Amino acid sequence: MIYALRHPFKSLKKFLPKTMFGRSLFILIAPLVLVQTISAYIFFDRHWEYTTKVLARDIAGDVSLLADLYEKNPKSFEFIKGIAGSQLGFSMKLLPQKKLQKATDPRWIDSFLDFELQEKLRRPYQFEISNTDIIIETEVNKRVLEFTTPRKRLLPKTTPLFVMWAAGTSIFFLFVAAIFMRNQVKPLRRLAIAADRFGKGRDFPDFKPEGATEVRKVAQAFLSMKDRLKRQIGQRTEMLAGVSHDLRTPLTRMKLQLAMMDQNGDVKGLITDVSDMERMVEGYLAFARGESHEESRHIDINQLLQEVIDTRIKNGKMIHFTPDKSLPVVLLRPHMTARALGNLMNNGLRYGNQLWVSLEKFKGTVVISIEDDGPGIAEEKWEDVFKPFFRLDSSRNTSTGGVGLGLSIARDIIRNQGGDIDLSKSEQGGLKAKVTLPL
Template sequence: MTTDTAAAPMPMPRREQTGLLKRFLPRTLFGRSLLIIVTPVILAQAVATWIFYDRHWDTMTNRLAFAVAGDIAMVIGMLEHDPTPEGRNWTLAATARSTDLIVTLEPGSTLPDHPPKLRGMLENTLSKALHERVRRPFAINTRITREWYEIRVQMPDGVLSVMSPERRLFSPTSYIFILWMVGSALVLFTVAIIFMRNQIRPIKRLAAAADALGKGRDVRNFKPEGATEVRQAAVAFLRMRERIHRQITQRTEMLAGVSHDLRTPLTRMKLALDMLGDGPEVEELLTDVTEMEMMIEGYLAFARGEGTETVQPTDLTRILNEVVSGVRREGAEVALAAPDGLTLPLRPNATRRCLANLLSNARRHGDRIWVRAEREDGFIDILVDDDGPGIPQASRDDVFKPFFRLDSSRNQATGGAGLGLTIARDVVRSHGGDITLSDSPYGGLRVLIRLPV
């Protein structure tokens, strides 16, 4: 004999549960902080509301319903005690004087076999009270007129109609409580939103300042503000900015001295070689000295990194036209496609040097060059394609290293010193962008420059 047992459902992995929870959580710090503040308030008000309504319907509503049912039972008892016309009239008149009920007797009437279905908690509470106090067939009609309830009770000789005002059965405290809860919640939410915005604003300013510094832009009018922790982060950011600027200044000053110290002996060497006259040995030495000068200039350009140049709104299309025109004058065939109005904060001279290095590199190793610039999703992309031999994929990371040279004939710009792509990437990254290499659809190398707007 075999029995089939249903397989127990596999529990959801904790990682999936965490991912599902994060999917519904706010992504911003403002939203999460507001959720932390608002959630306890909502839970507290929900508990308070549940307790209030539980006690309200158990006490106040029951008490009001049983009071109305008691008055009806008293009227019925008085009518049964003195069923004469004089006694009936006296009972109805006394009820009208001492209560808010409007009582009439309809002789010969009967209740329908199927009374209207009860709806809502109030009707059910009143029905319970009538069952306990009146103990006669009855029907409740809450839609006969506004702010009045009709209670019809079957009597031996007719139907007793009782009109009760709504205030006898319903207390406005529920509406007051709801308005108070909603009003207090709105006030708390407003205060929380204002408070959290004031707390988040310094963090946003710090993030914007850090982003601007990463893009090489000047950070002006930034000062520490907000909570203590945010102020500490802002002070650390300002100190970091000062250290970076100080290092750039020191490097520039040092390179100015190095440039002077290196150029002076090289100049003397060139003069000495010129005085020696002509000869194969002298020509070789002059070639070496010239190559040393080019390497020093390339090294100084790389190390300087245009750190002292300020960022300013620059027409990138104009710079592209100038660089392309310069390369065309050197005999290169270049096709340029760039829309007007490509303006963004740049260091003009550094950007010009970066593009000139890339186009010079493409000119040295290809017959044709294609340059295209376009704006896309908050970035400006510059594509430089050539039809040269390209660069192997395994060497595309190494070519950005200073003084790196390929074994093949394709070397970087700056006279083949191995600094063209290094300087280009240094300039692009100083603007918060990046530069990547890939295969060109024209058969050579594609250089992609992506700059944030």
């Protein structure tokens, strides 16, 4: 409550529509409701008041006329009664034994009818308004005359027409506006879906610019950006393929020359350095090839994980995995995803004796957890290990740690499909890698 008083506009945002379609309709509805409210106020406060006053004046004038006629000629009661029924719409009765003792209902005191009866009738009276009739009693020649007329005579006939017209036109134009706004928002929704699919590395062949001019320009800019990114990635891959060819040739010549030399200590050291260089070049090229053109397709994530696990059960190390058959198929790049998961499992098996692999569905994503019982990684290094060519010096063995590209390649592959990889401490004592993939 205190926050709402201090920040009224921020608190109001919680109740406003979140989508563009909803906000556009709100922009249309708000002024329409305001205009209708002002119109209704003017109508009911001015027109309705004036009309009701005129109708009340007519009723009071007719009652006063009939009472005056009876007062001047009491013997003509039946004639006056006939005129009241046929010409003025009143049912008229003579109550000679009745006295005006009952007070008027407090609800109708100071009403328009009460005011007009005081002005026109100028004799004792009382009246009652029921659901269907208006009953007016007045004293004439020490007798009581009762006048009954339908209540609808006091209600303006334009009121229902006004309400029906205002409500009907508002609903109709809101319906038309909703259809047009939906058609205007639809291209934006398609653009958002295309951008989301592009971010997840999926294709969207049916997308094309459509809608308003501004939306078409945004869509065209998005398609141009997509083409530029693909062209840049292709150029990088081609450049690295050329670098691979250029580097492998001299490295091969160096290996041949070293093999023909006497195998003393210096030569053996050079052979080791050349092998390290060759391994680093291959690792760098593997990292660059992470931007694969493999098409996404629907796969059984349980089967994919089982295939990755089957190729890594060796050297007496255990991998614990229980498939979750309730999970649906997932749209992924199977070979690239298997490579990323394989890199994570290789790290766990290299530094631990057992792996625990689990699956779960969480808020529109599939979460794959890979845990080991190894020495783990210090928390401040969890992000650093994803940097290309970064190797740990203390918590991981540098002689078997490769060139520091395994986790970089894995995260690159997963992120290109709209997912991510996060590290945390495992309950098994080692490291836990959590892979999140969109469904």
